[in-house]
Amino acid sequence: MYKTELQKSDMKFQTIKDVEDSGFTGFISIENLQNDTSMIPSCSGVYMVIRAEETAPQFLTKGTGGFFKKQDPNVGIDVLQDNWVDNSCVLYIGRSRSLRERIRQYIHFGQGKPAGHKGGRYIWQLNDAKQLLICWKETSEGNPQETESLLIQKFRSIYGKRPFANLVG
Numbered sequence: 398m399y400k401t402e403l404q405k406s407d408m409k410f411q412t413i414k415d416v417e418d419s420g421f422t423g424f425i426s427i428e429n430l431q432n433d434t435s436m437i438p439s440c441s442g443v444y445m446v447i448r449a450e451e452t453a454p455q456f457l458t459k460g461t462g463g464f465f466k467k468q469d470p471n472v473g474i475d476v477l478q479d480n481w482v483d484n485s486c487v488l489y490i491g492r493s494r495s496l497r498e499r500i501r502q503y504i505h506f507g508q509g510k511p512a513g514h515k516g517g518r519y520i521w522q523l524n525d526a527k528q529l530l531i532c533w534k535e536t537s538e539g540n541p542q543e544t545e546s547l548l549i550q551k552f553r554s555i556y557g558k559r560p561f562a563n564l565v566g
Contacts, residue, residue, distance in 0.1 A: 410487040410552050410560075413447060413530070421445060421532040428527040430504055437497040437533065441541045443548060444496055444533040446489040446520055446562065454481060455524035462521035463510045470506075470518040477522055480564075482556050488529065489517040489562035490552070492545035496533050519562040 409415045413424065423437065424447065430437075448454070456477045462470040482488075493499030499514075506512035507521045520526055536544045552560055559565070 408548075408551055410485045410555060413449060413486055416445060416447060416487065416532060419534075421534045423532040424530045425532075426527065427504060427507065427529050427531060430500065430531060431508065431527075434497050434501045434504070437500055437531075438535060439495050439497045440535050440537070441492075441494045442496045442533050442535040443490060443492045443541055443544045444500060444531060445487050445491075446517060447486045447530040447532060448488055448523075448525070449486065449530060450525060450528070457522045457524055460518075460522035461507055461509055461526065462518050463506045463508070463512050465506075465512055465515035465518075468515075470515060471522060472519070477519055480519060480558075480561050482558060482561050485552070485556060485560070487552065487560050488523075489520055489560055490545055490548050491516060492536075492541035494541065496535075500531055500533070516564075517562040519564070 408419045425436065456474050458474065459471055464470065491499065491503070502512055502514060503517060507526060520529065549559055549563055
């Protein structure tokens, strides 16, 4: 039932209100989560990184992201520009069996610490990364991987590509 509802939903990903209306909660800045992630539930679910600012992004040549398997997470400005999605507040869609643990790891990666995961790394080359918001939705009725996949498919059907920091592979 949950899968069918998500497939039929009219989620647009354009504004924070669109995301709120689809059941996401939290909307806490990365800066506020850097020292305390206790308000994030430990259950399975999906999460999004949101940019409230509607101005053009400013990309950094060298971001704050840590290294994954000794690989530099930074890419060229041209790559970031090519991946940018206009008219959407959603920059990244992720999933986890423990939202609190995964988001904590994600934020640590953004603080330059080594991490066991490199998903969403383009976020850390945004000048306003600390002001980005993280929101989440529990997936008690469904598999977080399946929900993430459906959200990315829905996003792609609207914008013609994946969210800015959702890379292939």
